[in-house]
Amino acid sequence: MDNFVSALASMALPFKSERLHIREVQCANYLISAWAASLGEVQQQIAVQAGLDQPLAPNMGAGSVLRVEPLKYWWLQAPAPTLEPAAATVLDQSHSKAVVIIEGEASKDLLNRCIPIDLRDSAFNDGALASTVFHHVGVTVWRQADVFWLFMPRTYAQFLTESLLEIAQSL
Amino acid sequence: MIRINCPFCGPRDQVEFSYGGDGSIVYPPLDADATAWHDAVHQRENIRGLQVETWQHVYGCRQWLKVERSTVDHTIHSVRLAHDGAAMAVEAENGR
Numbered sequence A: 001m002d003n004f005v006s007a008l009a010s011m012a013l014p015f016k017s018e019r020l021h022i023r024e025v026q027c028a029n030y031l032i033s034a035w036a037a038s039l040g041e042v043q044q045q046i047a048v049q050a051g052l053d054q055p056l057a058p059n060m061g062a063g064s065v066l067r068v069e070p071l072k073y074w075w076l077q078a079p080a081p082t083l084e085p086a087a088a089t090v091l092d093q094s095h096s097k098a099v100v101i102i103e104g105e106a107s108k109d110l111l112n113r114c115i116p117i118d119l120r121d122s123a124f125n126d127g128a129l130a131s132t133v134f135h136h137v138g139v140t141v142w143r144q145a146d147v148f149w150l151f152m153p154r155t156y157a158q159f160l161t162e163s164l165l166e167i168a169q170s171l
Numbered sequence B: 001m002i003r004i005n006c007p008f009c010g011p012r013d014q015v016e017f018s019y020g021g022d023g024s025i026v027y028p029p030l031d032a033d034a035t036a037w038h039d040a041v042h043q044r045e046n047i048r049g050l051q052v053e054t055w056q057h058v059y060g061c062r063q064w065l066k067v068e069r070s071t072v073d074h075t076i077h078s079v080r081l082a083h084d085g086a087a088m089a090v091e092a093e094n095g096r
């Protein structure tokens, strides 16, 4: 991912309060698309190249790869994995997303005010991810230990981050 | 509020989905006559009871789903990915 230009340069980030920490991260994003017939092979390949113990379950992420759709993955670091074109295509979409990391004991309180997803540990634990809707905009949330990654479409990122920061003030 | 149990994502609120329409329509061949196409595109049963319909999980996994829903009380009886290959792949994984 070359020539990173922040979509959030004008925002008051990082945000720090006693119970919350929100910061922008620069993050590569390669979209890997398998075919139904090649999914098994691609599952294995991705696990091997990402150094995972087992293939990724639906809506889970590990290391720096996320299973976002039945046949699709996001690979979050450069370089992209090497896959046979007949098995899967790889597309660099790094510039399409703005990404913030939300940490702190109020992280769930903050996200619960934004997305219709059950974030309790029993439903959304380490590695879980969900693509969902935040104020009519499609976003993806990924939990890594006690940290939440929020992937936003670039063109809506300021609007959504403004909402996040506004809500964060009250927590 | 309808909640749909997406085979890939689990139960999600209706706001994440977009309604497609009658999922039971079989479209005629491209060279079929105008009447056959007219009927396939425009003629719909107004079902009271269980109906097969398509929904897209557009804000989630973006898959098209085939949903059996009661038009009387909105109870959802079954949900399956509309794409057969993806459906089989996900069903195999969920049964793992």
Ligand SMILES: [Zn+2]
Residues within 6 Å of the ligand: B006, B007, B008, B009, B010, B057, B060, B061, B062, B063
């Ligand atoms: Zn889904």
